[in-house]
Amino acid sequence: MSLPAGAVTVPLPSGARAVLAEEVPVALVFEGVTQAVMMASPMDLEDFLLGFALTEGMITQPGQLLRSERVQQDRGIELRGWLDPVASKRFSERRRAMAGPVGCGLCGLESLAAALRPLPKMLRSEAAVPRDPLALEGAEQALQSLRRAQPLQDAVRAVHAAGFWTGTRLALVREDVGRHNALDKLAGALATRGLDPAAGVLVLTSRLSVDLVQKAAMIGARGLIAPSAPTALAVAEAQAAGLSLIARGPAGLVHFTDTEAR
Template identity: 40%
Template sequence: MGRQTAAGEMNEAGDRNEPSAASAGGWQPRAAIRHRRGEVAQVEDRLAEETPVALVYNGISHAVMMATPLDLEQLAVGFSLSEGIIARAGDILDVDVVHGEEAAEVHITLLQAPFMALKAHRRALAGRTGCGVCGIESIQLLDLHAPPLARAGACAQVDAAAIARAAAGLPAHQQLMRATGGVHAAAWCELDGTIRFAYEDVGRHNALDKLIGRLVEDEQDTALGFVFMSSRASYELVRKSARVGVTMLATISAPSSLAVRIAGEAGMRLVSFCRNDGFVEYVAGGAPVVDAQPAAVPR
């Protein structure tokens, strides 16, 4: 499914415009002056790319988000599922990614039924970096609930050792983070904490949507693993995860109160402050459960 093209593929001299190695890696070099320990030096820094990305369904622009221009096909599939635009991957006939000089467009061709439903419930989502609610026209249109999970409890056996393994393994999958220091990561982990794959983006919601797109492509059983993220746990991350059947979300930083509430409604296991020596598990309507048993980092 899908193909990628570049807007203005040939320059005036007739040479093909290829993306730079930096751009292909999701970052751009910039001159900077570094002040550290009383010393001043001129350096070249690497900045994470942030690009307007338009999602165009059957020729109609539906959403514009700020994202890292990598893995945009996965972003489109994951966004379409996690936002309820489609019910299954088969609702998408084709995905075409077009890169321009200052923006990108992802053209998604839907089956007639989901496209007509999208037109009936269309909302403008022009927003900030991966924002999950920007552009909603009224509070009444805001979905603050998540569907109950059919297989809630599938990740009950995930323990401190599994969390430690995921926390220790994530940096190896954060190439863009190492280059720039400015992006989020979303990883898919087996029940023992082994990371299968991960995606990065300047927006945490975008990173998760890219991961969801990959899960769909691989036809992954979402009850046989969990999502581990380098960010905080916001309500949008919980809602998006629940929509595709993810039964456990683990994050390095804190959750919001709404994220805890929605996770409780869905029956999703939510753990945060994940480190190699423990985590905090949140229970809707109750006190947090702290698992601080020291755990050696699994090898």
């Protein structure tokens, strides 16, 4: 049987074999400094490195990541990236600012201020789309389309996905064991292909927490569609950033933010 990327077979005590998702430590290294180690699916890793750099604000445009390489280690994978002088200087200053002796321990962040970073304000896009991708009647179609476009999930039943919905179709999909990783991979894939995130919306398989809103806002996304309810903080941050949220409410999908005036 041919397996999709990111899936492996493992033996069971009964003698049968199960198809499971791969989960590998992936170190994201910029300018020789390890920024994060994520447990991730080991495919689309070039997209992952670029997308992470964009959604975390290390670079503001794809060309600032000058080159990258993948290095296989005994226990995982290193993704190494080198930045242009402007981004490199900003990265170094950020590292110095976060090098204090005490950390708050909040999801690995070293300061409480970093947890709620200022987000760019989304402006109304003039990009032409074939159909409004933020219409409620199309949001359910977007979620169903994403579910049908997950070969790894079909094989293992254990991974997340992020897709780019134009209003009529999914233009791109990325899968990963981590919901944040899937969104970072999608961000990188959009940037590599020169696709404007504001020309459609991001569709996720996971709940909407504030960190996913932050990542979407950092790449200039217009909105997010998700199959479960957002957190209150995610709604507040999305509203402040002018990001539309469509997610599951008590009686079906609803708009959680009002961004008509953006």
